[in-house]
Amino acid sequence: FSYIAWRRLTYTIGEQDIRVESGVLSRSARSVPYERIQDVSLEAKLLPRLLGLVAVKFETGAGGGEDLALTYLTAAEGERLRRLVRERRDDGQQAATSADPAASTSGNADEGADEGEVLFAMGPRRLLRFGLFEFSLAVFAVLGGLLQYVDMVTDIDIWNGDLWRGWLEEQGTIIASLGPYAQAAGATARLFGLALIGLATGTLRTFARDWGFTLTRSARGFRRQRGLFTRTDVVMPVHRVQALVIGTGFMRYRFGWHGLSFVSLAQDAGNESHVVAPFAQMDEIAPIVAAAGFHLPDERINWHRASRRHRDDTAIISALPFVVAAILGAVLAPLGVALIPLGLAIVMAGAQLYAWEFRRHAIDLEQIFSTTGLMSPTSRISTRQKLHSVEIAQGPLARWRGYATVHLGLAGGSFSIPGIPLKTARILRASILDTIAATDYSQIDAPLDQAFNTDQSGLAANLVAT
Numbered sequence: 001f002s003y004i005a006w007r008r009l010t011y012t013i014g015e016q017d018i019r020v021e022s023g024v025l026s027r028s029a030r031s032v033p034y035e036r037i038q039d040v041s042l043e044a045k046l047l048p049r050l051l052g053l054v055a056v057k058f059e060t061g062a063g064g065g066e067d068l069a070l071t072y073l074t075a076a077e078g079e080r081l082r083r084l085v086r087e088r089r090d091d092g093q094q095a096a097t098s099a100d101p102a103a104s105t106s107g108n109a110d111e112g113a114d115e116g117e118v119l120f121a122m123g124p125r126r127l128l129r130f131g132l133f134e135f136s137l138a139v140f141a142v143l144g145g146l147l148q149y150v151d152m153v154t155d156i157d158i159w160n161g162d163l164w165r166g167w168l169e170e171q172g173t174i175i176a177s178l179g180p181y182a183q184a185a186g187a188t189a190r191l192f193g194l195a196l197i198g199l200a201t202g203t204l205r206t207f208a209r210d211w212g213f214t215l216t217r218s219a220r221g222f223r224r225q226r227g228l229f230t231r232t233d234v235v236m237p238v239h240r241v242q243a244l245v246i247g248t249g250f251m252r253y254r255f256g257w258h259g260l261s262f263v264s265l266a267q268d269a270g271n272e273s274h275v276v277a278p279f280a281q282m283d284e285i286a287p288i289v290a291a292a293g294f295h296l297p298d299e300r301i302n303w304h305r306a307s308r309r310h311r312d313d314t315a316i317i318s319a320l321p322f323v324v325a326a327i328l329g330a331v332l333a334p335l336g337v338a339l340i341p342l343g344l345a346i347v348m349a350g351a352q353l354y355a356w357e358f359r360r361h362a363i364d365l366e367q368i369f370s371t372t373g374l375m376s377p378t379s380r381i382s383t384r385q386k387l388h389s390v391e392i393a394q395g396p397l398a399r400w401r402g403y404a405t406v407h408l409g410l411a412g413g414s415f416s417i418p419g420i421p422l423k424t425a426r427i428l429r430a431s432i433l434d435t436i437a438a439t440d441y442s443q444i445d446a447p448l449d450q451a452f453n454t455d456q457s458g459l460a461a462n463l464v465a466t
Contacts, residue, residue, distance in 0.1 A: 001024070008022065008023060009021070009022045009070075011070055013081070013084060013088070014031075015088070016033060016034065017033045018034070018037075019031040030068065032068055034085065035089065038240060038264065039059040039234065039235065039236060040057070040058055040059070040081075040086060041056075041059065041234040041235070042233040043055045043057060043232050044227075044230065045229065045230045046229040048072050049230075049231055052074055053072035053074060053075070054072060054074075055071040055073075056069065056070040057070075082235075086220065086235075116217045116219065117217050119217050119287060119288050120213075120214075120215040120277045120280060121213060121214045122213040122278075127207055128203065130279040131199070131206035131207065132199060132202070134202035135199060136198055136205060137197070138201055139197060139201045207228060209226065210227075211226065217291050220237065221235055221237035222235065222241075222276060222291075224275075236276075241262045241264055241294075242262075242382065242386050242413060243381060243382035243410055244262065244289060244292065244294055244382075245379070245380055245413075246258055246260055246285065246379040246381075247261070247378045248376050248378070249376050250375045252279075252376075253377065256282070258285060259275065260276050260277040260278075260285045260288060261274060261276065262274045262292065265411050265412040276288060295366075295367065297362060297369050297381075301369070302362055303361070303362045304420075304424065305356060305357070305360045306356060306360070306418060307419050307421045309401045309402065309403055310401070310419030311353060314352045314419070315352040316349070318352050319345040319352075323342070326338045326339075326340075326342040326345065329341060354374060358373060359372050359419065361420070363431065366383055366385070367381055367382065368387075368432070369381055370417050380415055385436075386411070387410060387415075387435075388410070389408070389409030389436075390406065390409070390428075390429040390432050390433055390436075391408075392404045392426070393406075405417065405418045406428060
């Protein structure tokens with residue numbers, strides 16, 4: 001039946017859309033216009049890859065459930081289909097210039113469009129170092145999932161509590177018979193083994209996911225290839241990059257390692273962003289940022305921190321549950337127990353007060369920056385031109401205390417700046433809306449000096465009405 005269903009699966013490349021028909025007893029058809037296609041990616045899992053087959057996925061920006069996929073095509077046919085769909089989409093976006101005589105030579109230029117400069121790549125040594133920072137205990141989750149099938153193939157009832165209780169008592173008796181030094185050595189060996197398993201699991205997952213990671217910059221945009229068992233080939237046009245996210249981890253940050261992601265309408269394995277440099281130093285990230293049309297903040301940028309009232313409220317709210325627990329412990333528990341939650345309350349409040357130093361934002365003539373995080377800071381960068389809306393949100397406490405959260409409308413992602421003084425939030429909104437109102441979005445893919453409508457200098461009428 002699967003073979004018959006595969007035989008009945010057909011696709012048609014039209015002038016305006018791609019049409020896919022499927023079904024044996026009941027036929028269904030779906031067509032997607034080229035202008036709705038955000039990205040065309042190729043994915044080859046292990047078995048199809050051995051057979052020379054790929055899955056072609058059309059990202060529409062409407063979520064994974066609404067995307068279109070063709071499984072499976074030959075690798076050559078998949079690459080040809082991807083090129084053809086991109087050409088039709090680009091032709092639709094550039095119909096006004098189709099009469100240009102130079103357009104007749106675009107076909108020859110497109111043959112090498114996907115070949116370009118390598119911006120970032122990771123070899124085995126870099127992957128090994130990356131894997132050491134990707135500590136994971138996922139193997140125990142897999143083993144836990146397999147345990148529920150043990151009673152189907154053996155006589156062991158894993159859900160029998162008496163079985164586990166007896167086993168624990170037996171092991172406890174053996175451990176108690178050992179000396180204190182042997183017990184300490186055994187505990188150390190267990191912790192060392194657990195750490196070794198976590199490091200090995202993280203390294204194996206990293207090699208499987210990012211083997212052969214290569215990011216290139218071509219005439220069509222950024223092309224990312226990676227994967228050992230499942231090989232993915234994704235191309236992201238430059239003009240569809242809405243924002244940048246630079247993240248890190250607790251240990252990685254101490255050694256200067258960061259990860260760079262692009263935010264776009266297309267999704268990357270269910271995430272809102274495409275990882276383009278998962279493990280890199282800042283001097284390696286800077287050229288990628290520049291190639292995407294962004295720039296990193298320099299020493300001249302004027303950073304602004306969140307409101308001090310927001311800092312104090314956050315510290316009090318984070319410590320309040322532990323203070324309540326300390327009061328209950330002082331009344332109901334033995335003497336001294338209340339000191340534990342009280343100490344945790346002090347630690348939480350102190351952490352929030354210190355984190356305020358790293359919770360900041362900045363804005364210049366082209367971009368807006370935001371940084372959050374104490375142990376592992378995360379930075380977000382977006383161009384003012386590509387923001388769609390600005391919202392000022394206040395809860396009851398924020399209204400009383402005079403601060404707000406600014407939500408920036410970003411296609412394919414989220415961008416929020418919490419705890420800004422209300423006056424500053426209104427100034428920030430007016431500045432961004434001025435840029436939005438002065439932008440001719442019909443020319444959004446044109447050069448920057450053509451994208452701004454000079455006839456709309458100052459505040460537009462709709463901005464004044466707002």
